[in-house]
Amino acid sequence: MxxxxxxxxxxxxxxxxxxxxxxxxxxxxxxxxxxxxxxxxxxxxxxxxxxxxxxxxxxxxxxxxxxxxxxxxxxxxxxxxxxxxxxxxxxxxxxxxxxxxxxxxxxxxxxxxxxxxxxxxxxxxxxxxxxxxxxxxxxxxxxxxxxxxDTAFHHRLEPPVSRYAIPRAWEERGVRRYGFHGLSYEHVAHRLDRMSPDLSAKRTVVAHLGNGASLCAMRHGRSVDTSMGFTALDGLMMGTRCGAIDPGVLLYLQRTGGLSVAEVERLLYRESGLLGVSGVSSDMQTLLQSGDPHAAEAVDLFVHMAVREIAAMAASLEGLECLVFTGGIGERSAEVRLRICDRLGWLGVRIDRAANLLNAERIQTSDSLSKILVIAADEEAAMVRRVRPLACR
Missing domain, CATH: 3.30.420.40 (ATPase, nucleotide binding domain)
Known part of the structure; x- marks a missing residue:
């Protein structure tokens, strides 16, 4: 039993x-x-x-x-x-x-x-x-x-990282950066610690890339910064979500385009991202295999935004010693990993192309200044580790 x-x-x-x-x-x-x-x-x-x-x-x-x-x-x-x-x-x-x-x-x-x-x-x-x-x-x-x-992993984020530049009264009412994909990041932190306490201590950027996508800067298993904020819309471009966008665009859509709040919400959450830019699909593999130039443009924008945000996370860490890919795209798309890492060469990131094609766990070259890892997302394992002590009381 x-x-x-x-x-x-x-x-x-x-x-x-x-x-x-x-x-x-x-x-x-x-x-x-x-x-x-x-x-x-x-x-x-x-x-x-x-x-x-x-x-x-x-x-x-x-x-x-x-x-x-x-x-x-x-x-x-x-x-x-x-x-x-x-x-x-x-x-x-x-x-x-x-x-x-x-x-x-x-x-x-x-x-x-x-x-x-x-x-x-x-x-x-x-x-x-x-x-x-x-x-x-x-x-x-x-x-x-x-x-x-999903927000709990980032709960200890403090100002200035947690703060928006809006009147303080709104912050007191809960308008702050919360961050998401916390269970995925918690599992990565757990795996890094199991692999090596030294690895866990490194300045690490974790790229959770999938239909929903975000980044987390972490060290010693704790969140230092993250690309998502008040909602799960911010930061990286996603399957159907826009990621970071000038708030003035939203005002423009309402004032000039006549869009209601509900229509703007639908556009941002369900009609943007890879799907919106490509007009083809929200699926990365489909876009990589497509001959449609708009599909290629959507992939290029995804990579560009990922590289930009990784650099921002590295700035929060004051360095980059480990880069982890997880999530559906992060784990399975060698092409996307290669494109991102090639553009991070100035940070000392060097990817082993053969290991990358094999989706190996460690995909950096011997002269890379940063470890590059591929770790399978397992939010379910993170949950059961949390629930077990509560259920066994």
Whole structure:
């Protein structure tokens, strides 16, 4: 018999999950990982065991696209395979924790209500994060649920890094730089420490590059600076999000273009980024394979913004000793990594082209002044490490 923790990571069109056995060892052991793909259109369950072998790959009926239905079916599937083992807790990735939530916490009616109030700060993500919490609360009211926050890793950012140059009264009302992708950065910090305490101590820039993208400057496992701010729009260009933009553009769109607040929000979150510039796709691999010149221009802008922001993070660190790529693009696109590193040569970054093509863990040359690593993102592992001590009290 074993105690098992379920961690859920809700995206815009998928629901990722991981099942972990918790015992006496240092690290919880992954039992299986998977996701419900394409929830809104044609839901499909794909699950792999700890060795990477596929244990489920099955379409789900249209009803699974209804709110809560995917969670209901997923829980039934999970519990059907537990045997004599016991599901003791569930952990959820919550994108925005605001000022109040700086560490994992129990998700009860009060905390759920408080987190829902933060929706204007993450309109694309917060409702998706909370939907599985509510569904599971209805289905298994006695199962303890815990929230893990993407903003928590950056919670100790202080002025001037955390501050905007606006009237102080707004800062006192919570308008500050929060930062995101914290669970991904927490996992990278954990991996660096496991690889070598000396590596963990280096001035490190982590590039989480994917449909959502950001950077984190870290040292000794702590966030020093990050490219995202008050919302998940700032910093790098993303799949459908614009990244850093002159705020005057937004005023122009409203005054001259006649766009409403809702229309501006949709443009910035869903119609910009790689998709908006290319007019082809939000998927990096599709753009790299496309012959459309607009696709090439979108990739060029993505690389340019990444290089510029990495240099800014290096300035906050007063040097660059380690560059880490993670996230879907960061882990799998050798072309994007090569283009970024080639433009950082002035910082002493030298990439080993052969190792890079193999997606090796270490891809720097022997004469590079900076380590260059590729570390797979694993937000689920970061969550279970946080939930385990709370569930075992």
């Amino acid at each position: 074993a105690d098992v923790i379920l961690v859920l990571n809700a995206g815009s069109s998928s629901l990722k999950f991981g099942l972990y056995e918790i015992g006496d060892g240092d690290e919880p052991q992954a039992r299986s990982k998977g996701q419900v793909e394409d929830i809104d259109e044609a839901p499909r369950l794909v699950v792999k065991d700890a060795a990477g072998a596929t244990v489920a790959d099955e379409p789900w009926p249209d009803g699974a696209a209804q709110p809560g239905a995917s969670v209901s079916k997923l829980i039934a599937w999970i519990e059907g395979g537990l045997g004599t083992d016991t599901l003791v807790a569930a952990g959820h990735r919550i994108v925005h924790g605001g000022r109040e939530f700086s560490a994992p916490c129990r998700l009860d009616d009060r905390t759920i209500e408080a987190l829902e109030a933060l929706t204007p700060l993450a309109p694309l993500h917060q409702p998706k994060s909370l939907a599985p919490v509510r569904a599971l609360k209805r289905l298994r009211p006695d199962l303890p649920q815990f929230g893990c926050f």
